[in-house]
Amino acid sequence: AKKQGKGCAVLFDAAMRTDALRRLQIQTDLRWAMEREEFQLYYQPIIELSTGKIAGFEALLRWEHPQKGFISPAEFIPVAEETGIIVALGEWVLREACRQLHVWKEKFISHSSLMMSVNLSSQQFTADLSQRIDQILRETHVLGRELKLEITETAIMADPQLAIATLNELKRREIKICIDDFGTGYCSLGYLHQFPVDILKIDRSFVNQMQASDKREIVRVIVELAESLRMDAIAEGIETKEQYFLLAQLNCKYGQGYFFSKPLHPNEAEQWLIGTRK
Ligand code: C2E
Ligand code: CA
Ligand code: CA
Ligand code: CA
Numbered sequence: 001a002k003k004q005g006k007g008c009a010v011l012f013d014a015a016m017r018t019d020a021l022r023r024l025q026i027q028t029d030l031r032w033a034m035e036r037e038e039f040q041l042y043y044q045p046i047i048e049l050s051t052g053k054i055a056g057f058e059a060l061l062r063w064e065h066p067q068k069g070f071i072s073p074a075e076f077i078p079v080a081e082e083t084g085i086i087v088a089l090g091e092w093v094l095r096e097a098c099r100q101l102h103v104w105k106e107k108f109i110s111h112s113s114l115m116m117s118v119n120l121s122s123q124q125f126t127a128d129l130s131q132r133i134d135q136i137l138r139e140t141h142v143l144g145r146e147l148k149l150e151i152t153e154t155a156i157m158a159d160p161q162l163a164i165a166t167l168n169e170l171k172r173r174e175i176k177i178c179i180d181d182f183g184t185g186y187c188s189l190g191y192l193h194q195f196p197v198d199i200l201k202i203d204r205s206f207v208n209q210m211q212a213s214d215k216r217e218i219v220r221v222i223v224e225l226a227e228s229l230r231m232d233a234i235a236e237g238i239e240t241k242e243q244y245f246l247l248a249q250l251n252c253k254y255g256q257g258y259f260f261s262k263p264l265h266p267n268e269a270e271q272w273l274i275g276t277r278k
Contacts, residue, residue, distance in 0.1 A: 026079050038064050041096050042263035045272050046256045049248045054272050056115030059097035060263045081121055090124045098140035108273040117148040122155030130169035144173035153185030160191055171196040200226045204237025210246050223250045
């Protein structure tokens with residue numbers, strides 16, 4: 001037994017070293033990835049559940065590494081945050097998503113109310129964020145009210161006072177604020193009504209277990225909470241028709257998930273706007 005234990009430890013060490021090496025490699029390669037134009041945005045349709053119509057897209061970052069292939073944002077975003085690269089990368093994401101939105105609005109005039117959602121890392125939450133966004137909106141001819149920013153509870157709670165000040169600045173520009181992964185982090189209800197938040201995004205861990213009544217009740221409570229705070233609710237990770245119907249029944253306003261569409265290459269996303277996908 002002792003021998004086996006030791007063998008395990010050796011294997012474990014080797015695995016840890018491989019992980020550490022990969023992380024280090026990612027950290028190094030991230031520095032060049034932007035210049036080498038290895039990043040791309042994919043777009044996942046957001047659906048208005050009562051009509052089934054597309055209301056907008058969430059921009060999701062993709063990194064195609066020259067040797068390692070596609071690396072998940074779940075893996076490289078934390079590294080980009082640790083190294084601080086996320087600030088420049090996040091700004092690129094904002095600019096690219098706005099540029100794309102403007103192109104689509106010019107091309108598909110019937111989609112004049114289309115919104116673009118962009119994920120924001122806590123490190124982008126700085127005092128000059130709104131000025132940086134002003135600049136991007138001016139450059140790309142996008143209006144504040146066409147932009148939605150997704151922020152996690154954790155990012156807000158890291159510095160609630162800074163968050164309130166920054167969010168109020170964004171609100172003045174009519175930018176919509178969405179709390180991402182709602183229900184998984186720590187967000188005091190006492191704070192929630194102080195934040196100028198427009199949308200609560202119900203985490204996929206609740207949505208994809210809605211057949212269980214306890215999870216369904218959590219979803220119901222979040223939808224009702226949103227309603228009583230005059231916010232909208234959006235459900236992420238909808239994978240089945242049953243989940244879709246249950247959410248529509250609960251009057252959840254928006255939804256997204258593989259049931260409607262996975263995140264799409266811009267060319268595929270256009271098919272939704274042309275109307276060949278509805
Ligand atoms: P998130 O913001 O919660 O994004 C939703 C994730 O769920 C995406 O993973 C999406 O592809 C995936 N997803 C969508 N529908 C379904 C579904 O029906 N079932 C399942 N199982 N998954 C679904 P992705 O694209 O790998 O992104 C992972 C996370 O990386 C994001 O989670 C977000 O936290 C972060 N991320 C992605 N792009 C950016 C970005 O531009 N900036 C920042 N700061 N973070 C980003
Ligand atoms: Ca998100
Ligand atoms: Ca989410
Ligand atoms: Ca998430």
